[in-house]
Amino acid sequence: MNELQGKTALVTGGARGHGRAVARLFADEGADVAIADLGALAERQGDWEMAGASDLERTCAEITSKGRLTVGITADVTRADHCQRMVDEAIAGLGHVDVLVVNAGAATNGRAWEIPEEDWDFVHAICLKAAWLSARAVIPHMIERRYGKIVIVSSRNGLRAEQGYAHYNAAKAGAIHLAKSLALELGPWEINVNAVCPTQMTDRSPDAVHQDGGGGYWDQVAGKTGATFEEFDRASGSDNLFEERGQPDFAEVAEGVLWLSSDRSHLVTGHALPMDAGWIAKRGG
Numbered sequence: 001m002n003e004l005q006g007k008t009a010l011v012t013g014g015a016r017g018h019g020r021a022v023a024r025l026f027a028d029e030g031a032d033v034a035i036a037d038l039g040a041l042a043e044r045q046g047d048w049e050m051a052g053a054s055d056l057e058r059t060c061a062e063i064t065s066k067g068r069l070t071v072g073i074t075a076d077v078t079r080a081d082h083c084q085r086m087v088d089e090a091i092a093g094l095g096h097v098d099v100l101v102v103n104a105g106a107a108t109n110g111r112a113w114e115i116p117e118e119d120w121d122f123v124h125a126i127c128l129k130a131a132w133l134s135a136r137a138v139i140p141h142m143i144e145r146r147y148g149k150i151v152i153v154s155s156r157n158g159l160r161a162e163q164g165y166a167h168y169n170a171a172k173a174g175a176i177h178l179a180k181s182l183a184l185e186l187g188p189w190e191i192n193v194n195a196v197c198p199t200q201m202t203d204r205s206p207d208a209v210h211q212d213g214g215g216g217y218w219d220q221v222a223g224k225t226g227a228t229f230e231e232f233d234r235a236s237g238s239d240n241l242f243e244e245r246g247q248p249d250f251a252e253v254a255e256g257v258l259w260l261s262s263d264r265s266h267l268v269t270g271h272a273l274p275m276d277a278g279w280i281a282k283r284g285g
Contacts, residue, residue, distance in 0.1 A: 001028075001029065001030075002029060002030045003029040003030070003258060003262040003264070004026055004029040004030045004031035004098075004099070004258070004261065004262060005029070005030030005031075006030065007030065007031045007032075007098040007099060007261075008031060008032045008033070008034070008090075008094040008095065008096055008097055008098050008099070009023075009026050009031045009032070009033050009034070009097070009098065009099035009100070009101060009261065010033075010034045010036065010086070010087070010090045010097050010099070010100050010101070010138065011023045011026070011033060011034070011035055011036065011101045011103055012036045012037070012075075012077050012086075012100075012101065012102055012103050012104040012130070012134055013036075013037055013077075013103040013104030013105060014033075014035035014036060014037055014059060014101075014103060015035060015037035015038075015055035015056040015058075015059050016037075016055040016059065017203065017250060018103060018153065018198075018201065018250040018253060018254065019035070019037070019101070019103040019104070020055075020059045020062075020250070021203075021205075021249075021250035021251045021253070021254040022101055022103060022254045022257050022258075023035050023059055023062075023063060024059075024062055024063070024066075024251075024254075025251065025254045025255070025257075025258055026099075026258065026261070027062075027063045027066040027068040027070075028066060029258060029262075030068075031068065031098075031099070032068050032069035032070065032094050033063050033068060033069075033070050033071075034070065034071040034072075034073060034086075034089070034090035034093060034094055034097070035056065035059055035060055035063070035070065035071070035072055035073065036073040036074075036075045036077065036086045036090075036104075037055065037056050037073075037074070037075070037104075038074065038075070038076060041074060041075075041076055053074075056072050056074070057072065059072075060072040069093070069094060071089060071090055071092075071093030071094060073085075073086050073089050073090065077104050077126070077130035077133060077134050078125040078126060078129055078130045078133070079133070080133050080136075080137075083130075083133040083134050083136070083137040084137045086134070086137065087137040087138045087141065091141060096141070096145065097138055097141060097142070097148075098147065098148065098149065099148070099149045099150075099151070099261045100134065100135065100138050100148070100149070100150045100151070101151050101153070101257055101261065102130070102131045102134050102135065102150070102151070102152040102153060102175075103153045104126055104130055104134075105126055105127050105153060105155075106122065106123060106126045106127065107123060107127075107165065107168045108122070108123060108167070108168075109164050109165065109217065109220070110164060111164065111166075112166035112167075115166065115167055119167065120167045123167045123168050123171055124167065124170070124171045124174075127168065127171035127172055127174075127175060128171040128172075128174045128175055128178070131152050131175050131178055132178055135150055135152075135178075135182055135193075138150075139182075139186065139191075142186075142189070142191050143186070143189050143191070146189050146190060146191075147189075147190070147191070148186075148189075148191040148192070149191070149192050149193075149260065149261045149262075150179070150182060150186075150191065150192070150193040150194075151193075151194055151195070151196060151257050151260045151261055152175050152176075152178065152179045152193070152194070152195045152196075153175075153195070153196055153198070153257070154172045154173075154175045154176050154179075154195040154196065154197045154272060155168070155172040155197055155198060156197050156198065156199045156200075156274065156276045156279050156280060157169045157172045157173075158172030158173045158174075158175060158176045158195070158197050158272065159173075159176070159197050159272060159274060159280055160280050160283060172197075175195060176195045176197070176272045179193050179194055179195040179270070179272065180193075180270045180271075180272075183269045183270030184270065187269065191269075192260070192265065192266065192268065192269040193269055193270065194260045194265075194268060194269060194270070194271050194272070194273060195271070195272040195273065196253065196256050196257055196260065196272075196273045196275055197272050197273065197274045197275065197276060198248070198253045198275045198276060199239070199240055199247070199248060199275070199276035199277050199279040200236050200239070200247055201247050201248045201249065201250055201252070201253050202233060202236075202246070202247040202248075202249065202250070203249070203250050204249040204250075204251070205249075205250075205251070210229035217232075218231070218232035221235050221236050222234075222235040223235065233246040233247055234246055237277075239279055239282070240276065240277035240278050240279045240282065241277060241278025241279070241281060241282050242277045242278060248275070248277055252275075253275050256273055256275045260273065
């Protein structure tokens, strides 16, 4: 406990899903947390539904209930001006930013030659460009303080390509090399930059609501029409070495983000940490 006592963190895409799990864990470990998400700017992109204002408000309320300071920031992290304002608001609300977790992400599905151009741009803007813009906005502040931890949430697909996700594979691989590049350049100021690479994960918190996967994705993974969440979860989990347990929980992957954000990992920088339950190893490494 108290791995982040006295620290502050900024989590992008923090209103729900994995970002929410990270924000809640950080608060439990003593951090004050700024949460950035689309909020009122959210709209549906194809089969991908963004977190809305109620999600942002709920997560901020959860952080406050834990006795921690929080700042809810409405921002589109694919825009440079929004990222700079996001960092400015986080610093104004929390005093400084020790940790940046670049968590915002999105994906669509399709064969490489059939992916619409707008889907390619959408996925790359959120998974790669936004990671660069978010880091770029906070780095001068970290350099000035000679302290900082940046964790970029990549994916198993950043380490090994998966069929049907050429744009996502490319963006998440780029996110890993962005982390490595930043680590090289920020080393003189002892600022750690790393990536985490989860397998497919889910929300197992008591208040989780598993709605229709959209676009037939549950059916695709489960290999049947009209698949339930339980069938999808079981089939998705069987892709890993830990086959019987279903998908990892968001909160389990958040533990890796916590370690990379804490001073316990001060010698680790420029790396991509697989948190994939053996998904890559099962495919030959």
